[in-house]
Amino acid sequence: MTAHPLDRLTAEEIAHNRDILDRAGLIGPATRFPLVMLVEPPKHEVLSWQEDDPWNRCVRTTLLDRDTGAVSEVVASLTHDKVVSRRDVDVTAEGQPPIMGEEFQLVEKILWQDPGWRAAMARRGLDEPERIRVSALSAGCFDIPGEDGRRLVRCLSFLQLDGSDNVWAHPIDGVVAYVDLITGDVVELIDDGIFPLPAERADFELRAENRPVRDTQKPIEISQPEGPSFTVDGNIVRWENWQFRIGFDQVEGLTLHQIGFEDGGRLRPIVYRASVAEMVVPYGDPSPVRFWQNYFDAGEYSLGKEANSLELGCDCLGEIHYFDAVIADDDGNPRTIRNAICMHEEDVGVLWKHTDMYNGSSSTRRQRRLVISFFITVGNYDYGFYWYLYLDGTIELDCKATGVVFASAYPGPRADGSLYPWASEIAPGVGAPFHQHLFSARLDMMVDGVGNAVDEVDAVRVPVGPENPYGNAFTRRATRIRRESEGARTADGSVGRTWHVVNPERRNRMGQPVGYALIPEGQPTLLADPSSSIAKRAAFTTRHLWVTAQHDAERYPSGQYVNQNPGTTGIDTWIRADRDLDGQDLVLWHTFGLTHFPRPEDWPIMPVDHTGFVMKPVGFFDQNPALDVPAPRSSHCHTTESTAAADACSCH
Template sequence: MTSHPLDRLTGDEIARNRTILDKAGLVGSTTRFPLVMLEEPAKRDVLAWQPGDPLDRRVRTTLLDRDTGAVEEVVVSLDREDVVGRRTVDVVAEGQPPIMGEEFDLVEQVLWADQGWCAAMAERGLTEPERIRVSALSAGCFDLPGEEGRRLVRCLSFLQLDDSDNIWAHPIDGLVAYVDLVTAEVVELVDDGIFPLPTERADFQPASVPPRTSQRPIEITQPEGASFTVEGDVVRWEKWEFRIGFDQVEGLTLHQVGFEDGGRVRPIVYRASIAEMVVPYGDPSPVRFWQNYFDAGEYSLGKEANALRLGCDCLGEIHYVDAVIADDDGNPRHLPNAICMHEEDDGVLWKHTDAYNGTSSVRRQRRLVVSFFITVGNYDYGFYWYLYLDGTIELDCKATGVVFASAYPGPRPDGSPYPWASEIAPGVGAPYHQHLFSARLDMMLDGVGNCVDEVDAARVPIGPENPHGNGFTRAVTRLRRESEGARLADGSVGRVWQVSNPERTNRLGQPVAYALHPEGLPTLLADPASSIARRAAFTTRHLWVTAQADAERYPSGQYVNQNPGNTGIDTWVRADRDIDGTDIVLWHTFGLTHFPRPEDWPIMPVDHTGFVMKPVGFFDRNPALDVPEPASKHCLTEGSSCH
């Protein structure tokens, strides 16, 4: 039973959606459901809604005919049990729906049955097709002749020595197959020559690696239970309140994030999500130039959520949240333990020892962790939202898994190293690549009329106002229109972007604000004229500020798969809408540039990337002054005190 417009879709609602579409004559034997999503009501309607008001629950479904390749988008009203919107998707101009699970399975069968592909494998001494595992990868859009309108994947292959073998260690390089997923045929084979096949095993399971015997257990307990409460999708912890969401494209989403202050919950972020992530590879060889993966838009990262396990993925007093999405046939699919929530100690919150009044005080920081983990092919990603006692919000993305391997061709004739990949094991290469994320932050600082200032540290030359040259200050630039809102980070001046509400002030008369602190690592390194720069234009800037629009959910458009770059954030900002004191969305690009190391093999230790948002005058003083003294038996001796 739903009780709020943003409640997550239930299994019953997903099943009802399919029944309504079936009764409307829109479901046949070859119909598939690559996208089934809650049609979130407009932001203004959600904010105006009151308990007891009627709910019109709507579902937006993308239907794919596997026989013809036709794509249709349909909106259903669950309450009216009727189709209320319907349109045909132009796959050439708009792009294709995400790749589905059954299509990954289809590709191996297509290639194993293709004479040309089997002959190319035989030339490499490989005559057992079932031992050749195929990685079907998104095709991108490169204006190649004959590809327009086709639903394609490009396929690289790996040898699996036995059923337990790590396939990524044995890349069959030099050969790529282009496969049409609708006609189930090989459109083209590109053979760039035969490369030595690495055969060294790269297992990392316990049976293959003797474990250390030096570690003693670490137990994290909360004998009185967790400090947070969960009622439906609403979570309350300390002074924080928010709603949990989950969908198949973005995975975990947070809604209506606010902080209790002065007897009311003050809104900060209306909706927060990872709206897209792309992994562009930097090897321009004939069999790899196209490797650019949009894990949200092309693969539906929410569908790849792991079932998290206590003691392995999460420690402590854990609350798990299951998720429900639609499978490829439009039926509900249950994802157990998709979301993990728990509290963590995070060291010292504040501390001071004062020689004048003889006091010593310390308080410990604590954070609420809301997380989920996904596996997309070879890589695994964890997304961890942290909420802190002092009002800080942080996102930590953890990248791990197995790097995508190639054969390593060795040095060039002049002795210089291969410029596009690292050698990480004998004969095994790992192409250079990036992991670039887009956080969509629909802001609502004490209301929807928000502004953004770019704030830099600024040197001041010696002069009448700074005679000794020690002075420095801040340079503040207001971003007034979307044409001014595409920005780059600059660590040399400590650049932050400060979101404020000019209609709400603190006790000092300052507009209430939060500052986005970027890591400022490299943006997209591909050439600005490249296909990936067009399709992932969001990766060319660390920040985009746009006027809020409910339909602008994904920075590379609704249909990213084989999208030529016609529907992304760079096209929206051409309208040059006002962003000064209006309802705005921040799109923050952050991520890793990965030059793989031998230490990343055969499985990569977690690497971190993310951002932090801190209050700046949002509160009248430190909002964590009321945090109690530490009370752990392990920290105090008899008669001691923390104040």
């Protein structure tokens, strides 16, 4: 057995789980394993667990019968070597399991053999089906007659000129096929008209035959001759005053557990569990072939399964420690993703600095951060998730979006001369529909203990009056969020709105409750109409913040089975319980993201765009927790004696 209840599943455990299910008669030739997940013990049990205490190590598996479409959910105890529960999943009410890798390949074969689809391609002058690549996309839920209970994808197509061609450059627009993945039927074929097929190549790997690569860059080498400052013990990482556990699963990918900061000889908890629990990409083109484009990369595609194997010098630079990720493949067998998680230190400029005119001292300290990251590829887009821990107690998440924008044909001007209102033209005849990338960070909080509360803090303008005769005054207002019915909040940059997670039972030396502030970017939430399907299915995207009472079963903001879920199991349904939030065990769900109006500069491959959030200590420490950071001793930093301080430093 592993050393701790939160340790990641091993290859041996995944194989053991499959063996248990096989011996129980639950696996046949058509059985697939869309989800194989560690059952994390309840939070209170983990917090009370002591080394060498026994625990029941369990795995939850979702099984799909590829012949019938039946779905079941099974929990097996690895400790007791047996199945402990099994239930049938109502796919109409609860949703379908995520789309699996083999189903993407299956769809191409189905369409290549379908007479109606081949005829649609022939009308466009395309008579070689094997050159046409099919993008199998999640179907959503739109109350379309005859779709209930079917396991569906909706398929758009692209022409690939040759084996090295960028297929996204040649969208075959105007036609979409709805495919049943169980029966292999083309349920519906929509042909909305023939559009010119963009023929220009869009290679982003430069080769001698098209464009030379610049030769002006000199090498940048990052080295730590004495090794990194962190230590790794299994899944436990210690760095400077930080300590946390590494986790990974196939839905969320990288997870961080029991994040704490050592202060005054005590490891003070801050976040019990941190992850990106969901991300959705809603598109804004209402045309008959695109109105349904809304992708949940975690719930519908299992983003953890799409993690890249990272390469030193390319994805990660410096003194790197890699973690492999072990997940289950579609047949329930263990699959190892080499170098799935990258961890290293970075110098990020000045931490603090002061030159004092009175005592003659001059002091500088360098900031550095620990970076824990992974990258995924889901179809055309690539995403990097970078968690940063800083010397001063700051926590940051930076999500990086890159890859290739999803292309369409770009229609010419309308009869009145106006341009197509739902997409940008990014290359001749190539459109890119407007869309958003909206993420949900799940932050199971534990600021100096489990009894927390949330205050919404706004800057307040004060009018001229008896207390403000010169009009210069301003102050702040803190409003306690007391119940879940009050916990769906919107950011407001005009008042600098932040949310402070405080512990009313723990006080700093000023007598104030200790706390951490969530600082949002405050970019637009979901832009689709509130009555739309996506607004119901991704209700979490309609607010920047949701605060809920902690519940171990509430792991994903749109529910456990997102694929074709009508929107009946998400966070907006949980808060109807209106649970108490004042001084309780709390979870913050923070929505953040990008609204993307694609540019020509995003083609043929998109430079990284950034989105994320920051958490800063506010009264958590009694003073600057980075006072003990030593003066720089790099060869690039020249230390000089001054009349009042020997650590004066001029750093480049």
